[in-house]
Amino acid sequence: MQEQLRFLKEQYIPLIRHADVNIQPKWGKMNFQQMIEHVSAFFKVSTKKMHFDLVSPPEHLPKLKEFLMSDKPFRENTKAPLTIIGEEPFPVHYATIELAMDKLESEVNHFFDYFSEHNGVTSVHPVFGELNFDEWVRLHYKHVTHHLRQFGLF
Numbered sequence: 001m002q003e004q005l006r007f008l009k010e011q012y013i014p015l016i017r018h019a020d021v022n023i024q025p026k027w028g029k030m031n032f033q034q035m036i037e038h039v040s041a042f043f044k045v046s047t048k049k050m051h052f053d054l055v056s057p058p059e060h061l062p063k064l065k066e067f068l069m070s071d072k073p074f075r076e077n078t079k080a081p082l083t084i085i086g087e088e089p090f091p092v093h094y095a096t097i098e099l100a101m102d103k104l105e106s107e108v109n110h111f112f113d114y115f116s117e118h119n120g121v122t123s124v125h126p127v128f129g130e131l132n133f134d135e136w137v138r139l140h141y142k143h144v145t146h147h148l149r150q151f152g153l154f
Contacts (some may be wrong), residue, residue, distance in 0.1 A: 001134055004141035005092035009112065012144055013105045017154055021097045023151050027076045030089040035099045035147050037093055038085075042143055045125060046136045047114040052084055052126035061129045068128055074146040084126055085127055113142070 002150075006086060016036065023032055044050040056064060094100040115121065115133040122130045128139060148154030 003138050008108065008137065008140055008144070013101075015148065016104065017101055019148060019151065019153055023153075025150050026152055028150055030150075031140055032151060033092045033097045033100050034089045035151065036097065036104050037090070039144055040100070040104040040145060042137060043104075043111050044141065046123055046140065047107075047111055048123050048132070049110075051124070054124055054129055055084065055126050056129065059120070064128050065135075068131075068135060068142070073149070076150070078146065080127070082090045112135070 019030055019032070025031070025035075041050060045052065092100065094103060115136070120132070122132050123136070125131050125136075125139065128135070131139065145154050
């Protein structure tokens with residue numbers, strides 16, 4: 001987990017900031033800015049700035065947590081439940097990709113500050129359920145590396 005933590009804290013944002021903003025995805029419908037804004041929103045879920053109800057049946061949570069704690073990555077074209085994000089990507093919210101990157105960096109930093117200030121707190125992910133800091137680190141790592149692979153950056 002320390003390697004994943006270090007990646008999120010030190011390597012992820014520089015990778016995003018140095019990427020070609022016109023890069024095309026290898027799969028999926030999101031463009032680069034939509035992906036950045038999507039990941040930013042995902043960090044907001046972990047810090048309770050955004051909330052979605054749990055959509056997974058409780059009996060599925062042990063298997064989902066087992067996947068979460070494994071080293072298995074998300075498969076290409078893995079989609080969030082349609083009740084959460086719908087079939088089409090959201091339109092971009094920020095006027096420029098630079099603003100979107102700034103917001104993403106702010107949300108990543110807030111994630112670490114939030115859990116530092118609220119030791120032992122958990123928050124709900126709509127698929128994986130109630131997660132603590134270590135579990136969120138693993139999920140964020142799986143999620144951001146999934147999207148980095150989507151754009152050929154990982």
